Amino acid sequence: MAPHPGQLKPGIQAVHIRGLVRRFGTKTILDGVELDIAEGEFVALLGKSGSGKSTFLRALAGLDREVEGTGILGVPENLSVVFQDARLLPWRSVIQNVTLGLPGTPAQDRGKRALAEVGLKGREDAWPNQLSGGEQQRVALARSLVREPALLLADEPFGALDALTRLKMHDLLRELCARHRPAVLLVTHDVDEAISLADRVLVxxxxxFIEDLRIDFPTRRDHGDARFAQYRARLLSRLGVDVPGRKVPKVLEASQ
Structure with a gap:
């Protein structure tokens, strides 16, 4: 059994993993995974269903103590996790959910500021069942960011939202990450979501990992941009999705 991830020494890396293995019986789900994530870097993780994405995230979060490793597994002690469902306590108010586990009056002030950041100023005393699905996920984001984590782990946090709400949440997450600068690992099934948000996309x-693609846009990310289409084609190909008439773009061949 691997020890709980320890705190890294100050430096440019927020995550440093070598030789991470996770088996369920005779089935190996993670086979010697290696990964570095820099401080403030946003990494998205794609993969087919059952590929081990959530298993990997749970290992980083310290929620799975059965991982093995012959090298180093280092993550910050100060990390937060956002799940697909908001996981709010229904018997606690919004502000109580955000500040859960934070002591004292200063926690209330921090919680109010966090709720204002996610557009929920004035909803501090509301109950979770009075909020829409998108609002509940905003509370979950506030709860994670109020602790100023060095690492934010997000397991398909927008998967249950409608398309329009997802786009709004993308903008919000991008804005919050630019402001707070945590390292981020986002697990998603959505290729466009990964390209829209991340600095790097893993498959x-x-x-x-069979792909580690650096996402580089000279200007604002636009789904209609030719480079966006090139990244999409590349990643879909690595996921085994056949896009008729599409070849791996030459501009991306160097990343192979």
Whole structure:
């Protein structure tokens, strides 16, 4: 059994992993995974269903103590996790959910500021069942960011939202990450979501990363941009999705 991830020494890396293995019986889900994430870097993780994306995230979060590793597994102690469902306590108010586990009056002030950041100023005393799905996820984001985490782990946090709300949440997450500068690992099934948000996109297959693609836009990210389409084609190809008439763009061949 691997020890709980320890705090890293100050430096440019927020995550440093070598030789991470996770088995369920005789089935190997993570097979010697290696990964570095820099401070403030946003990384998205794609993969087919059952590829081990959520297993990997749970290992980083310290929620799975059965991982093995012959090298280093280092993550910040100060981390937060956002799940697909908001996981709010229904018997606590919005502000109480945000500040759960934070002591004293200063926590209330921090919680109010966090709620204002996610557009929920004035809803501090509301109950979770009075909020829409998108509003509940905003509370979950506020709860995570109020602790000023060095690492934010997000497991398909927008998967249950409608398309329009998802786009709004993308803008919000992008803005909050630019302001707070945590390192981020986002697990998603949505290729466009990964390209829209991340600095790098990883593809996990058969327990290993088969793609580590740097996302580089000279200007604002636009789904209609030719480079966006090139990244999409590249990643869909790595996910085994056949896009008729599409080849791996030459501009991306160097990343192979």
């Amino acid at each position: 996990l297959e058969e327990g290993r």
